[in-house]
Amino acid sequence: MMMQTQVLSPEEKKMIHEESIRILEEVGIKFPSERALDILEKGGAVIDREKQVAYLSRQMVDAALKVAPKEITLAARNEAYDFRMPSTFTGYHMDGCGMNMVDLETGERRSSVLQDLADSARVFDEMELGYIYWPPVSPLDVPGQARSIAATATGLINTSKHIQDEMKTAKEIPYVMELLKAVLGDDKLRVGRDIYSVVYCTVSPLCHDTDMLEANLELCKYKVPVVALPMPAAATTGPASLYSNVALSNAETLSVLVMFELTEPGVPIIYASSLGIANPRNGLFQFGMPETIIQLVAIIEMGKYYDLPTTIAGCATDAKGYGGQAMMEKMATNLPLILAKPDTLVGFGMYECSTTLSLSQIIIDHEVARYCKRLCEGMNIAPETDFFEDIKSVGQGGHYLKQKSTRAAVRSKEFYQQELLDKGSYDEWVSMGSRDMNTIARENALQILEAEQKAPLSKDVEKVLKEIVEEASIKLAE
């Protein structure tokens, strides 16, 4: 049996779906864009032009669900890292858009810069369970309008894995397309591979943002995969029960699905949410909380209910840096989610409610991810794991160390191979410098950065990418 988490019964999933349909039909959702409203109206929505609200019907949702692809491949520059959804295990993202960095040299928190993105991509590239690089911090040393483009380019240069980012305005699209073209070249087999996807956030409760909406309407024609990621916090931007907040988030995700499937039928949409619960004293968004985790599990179950590829927020903490709270919340925002089997989980390396990045935490989080994967795999009860003959031959007393099956098993998936956890003796630990996990992870990060990059882009292509960023920095600033 495999371990698994479940918070919703089949009837409860149905109830949440019905509640979401009711929200879309009776309350409606705001699309502050005439172009969007026109498309929705043609698709059968009742529109209140003055309020810019569209009332979406059950039939519209059903039709969108029907045309939405159930299988999506987030391709990578290096095909070995292509990630197919649905997946039998959970792949990890980097988490996007923070603005602080724990400096690897000093350990101090400071504003993030472009070099931090390059470094994070290099470290991420080495993480076996990491598949999707969402630039984790904003490069504050780059002019405002060109930051996303610089981040995407830096990702493409420093990791050969899939790149995911946001499209904040339509003006960014041509530059991103240029970047992709430069990387994929003219090779017919490679063109059209989705090595790039976008994250699209709704504005809870029940709104879309004009710029992001129009940018993504435009992007639809390229069939770039879209992660639909609402973030309602129960009690502030969402209703104060877990049930209704999940229903609200679900309604918003469905509204993204309807909008973009109407615009471009068959565009790949990934079901997602980063919902949570507000701190009722000060209103701050709380990630590492039981209620957030329960809702996230419910969201994974809803994604599966619709048979859609599913991405979930997690691997997060509200702690300000490495330590007890961080690790407690990291484990709690991984394990129950992984046991509900989302296709992907966002993401490695962040503290402070996903605003602060640490390179060593990327490596620690990867250990957490591997550990959870092992837990998820559970116990294999099968003829090949039935060692009755060993039990019989060893009999009473003695040991199993000399059994052939033992020698094979310790190298198999049955035995978890830790990379950072300390499982040695006290003296051994002292002789290794009495290091904690963060110290070891930091040394590993330094090693990765000092080593040669594995599959770098050719210097020519790298140069082209940098020129595109340069141009964007000038043109978009105008």
Added chain:
Amino acid sequence: MKELLNKMRVSVLEGEEEDAVALAKQALAEKLDLKTVMDEGFVLGIREAGQLYAEGEYYLPDLVCSADAMKSALAILDEALKKPASGFTSKGKIVMTTVQGDVHDIGKIIVGAMLTAVGYEIYDLGSDVPNVVVLEAIYKIKPDVVGLSALLTTTMVEQKNIIEDLKVAGTRNGVKVIVGGAPVTHEWANKIGADGYSDDAISAVELVNRLLLREGMKA
């Protein structure tokens, strides 16, 4: 009268907006002395709510309800008088806004509620508000303080732009500018010449109190 004043206090304390509005209308209809209505009625309620919050008894939603009840009652009195009834009781006027290009509004709403709860009068302009609209509001309302919220590294610059525009218009000295939002720091606030920064709503109240006290204003 005493009983009515108590009802006013309770309506705000308990965050019953409709009751507060009805009572404000009653006060007008009965031509009661509005200073007494404020000072010995509604204002007591909001002070108590703030006190309960400080003591840990009240939560954020309680406070927001009280703040809104207060605001609505005030609005009724203001309108009837065609001038701010609150002028003589409010600790100061504050314009709050989330800057242009930024739709994160809940942080600013919370800061506004907290300030209302301690007796300031809040004008909330909304979110993604164009700089020109913010400037117009500043000229029109003449607030003691303007609070600019920015949650994006790309929109923080609007805080700077607004301060610059105020300087150009020669009105920078007439108003205290405070800034906040997730990516904003003390260093940023200093760099752009803001008068203050805080990273949560409770310290925002302390900040405003401090700023206005230093100026020897009404607080």
